[in-house]
Amino acid sequence: EAQVTQNPRYLITVTGKKLTVTCSQNMNHEYMSWYRQDPGLGLRQIYYSMNVEVTDKGDVPEGYKVSRKEKRNFPLILESPSPNQTSLYFCASSSPGRSSYEQYFGPGTRLTVT
Amino acid sequence: GNSVTQMEGPVTLSEEAFLTINCTYTATGYPSLFWYVQYPGEGLQLLLKATKADDKGSNKGFEATYRKETTSFHLEKGSVQVSDSAVYFCALSDPTSGGFKTIFGAGTRLFVKA
Numbered sequence: 364e365a366q367v368t369q370n371p372r373y374l375i376t377v378t379g380k381k382l383t384v385t386c387s388q389n390m391n392h393e394y395m396s397w398y399r400q401d402p403g404l405g406l407r408q409i410y411y412s413m414n415v416e417v418t419d420k421g422d423v424p425e426g427y428k429v430s431r432k433e434k435r436n437f438p439l440i441l442e443s444p445s446p447n448q449t450s451l452y453f454c455a456s457s458s459p460g461r462s463s464y465e466q467y468f469g470p471g472t473r474l475t476v477t
Numbered sequence: 478g479n480s481v482t483q484m485e486g487p488v489t490l491s492e493e494a495f496l497t498i499n500c501t502y503t504a505t506g507y508p509s510l511f512w513y514v515q516y517p518g519e520g521l522q523l524l525l526k527a528t529k530a531d532d533k534g535s536n537k538g539f540e541a542t543y544r545k546e547t548t549s550f551h552l553e554k555g556s557v558q559v560s561d562s563a564v565y566f567c568a569l570s571d572p573t574s575g576g577f578k579t580i581f582g583a584g585t586r587l588f589v590k591a
Contacts, residue, residue: 367520394577405566405583406521413577421578453520459577464509464570466579468520 365390369454369469376444377477384439384472386454394457395437396421396466397429399450406453412437444476479504483567483582490557491590498552498585500541500567508569510534510543510550515564515584524552524565562589 367388376382388395396411398421408421412431426448428440437456441448451473455466484499502510509528513521525534530545539554550567564584571578 396579398581403583406581408578411577455521457577464577464579465511465523465526466513466521468513468522470520 367454367456367467367469369472371472372470373473375475378445379443382441382444384452386437386469387435388456389435390456392456392458396455397439398453398455399423400453401450446476449476450474479571479580481567481569481580481582483585486586487588488585489588492559493556496554496557498565500550500552500582502548502569504569508571511568512541512552513566513568521566557589559589559591562587
């Protein structure tokens with residue numbers, strides 16, 4: 364089954380404790396992206412990657428890091444989480460092959476930083 | 478810059494009522510337009526799309542027409558069901574980034590009462 368998986372689905376942590384949210388896709392997509400969803404703000408892009416070893420900042424990259432060492436994986440790293448990073452996070456992937464760039468989303472990770 | 482504006486929610490309807498969710502966009506070039514739906518506790522999934530002016534996207538009884546002259550992509554359904562209760566996001570693929578960057582509206586929550 365074609366899918367994007369994220370782990371963990373729920374995470375409660377404390378300020379300053381480094382964490383990683385994993386994302387993996389099995390569709391051989393070139394493009395992957397991380398978003399955060401906050402009430403009234405919709406989805407805002409954090410980082411995106413156009414292929415292995417190619418990443419770039421989205422609209423709200425501060426406080427986040429990413430890496431793309433393999434095509435299927437795109438982890439999101441919070442080196443020193445703060446309460447304002449409490450949010451719902453989504454990973455997504457897409458491929459330019461169909462030229463419409465529709466995205467496939469993971470189920471989301473709800474992060475709470477206390 | 479490029480942007481998407483959609484009507485604020487929540488929208489509350491009775492079953493079998495007609496639905497319209499307005500969406501307008503600002504973009505240079507010729508973006509692809511999308512409607513995504515998010516059911517409670519899940520990630521976003523593509524509902525329908527249109528890739529050029531005057532195209533009509535349709536799926537599960539929902540429709541939207543790409544209107545370049547009014548820069549709009551309004552979502553409609555003739556008869557909503559309780560199971561349509563969800564958050565709906567209008568989105569465009571940003572042509573200035575080669576189509577890789579997707580810009581989302583803030584989302585419109587729909588409640589359908591039995």
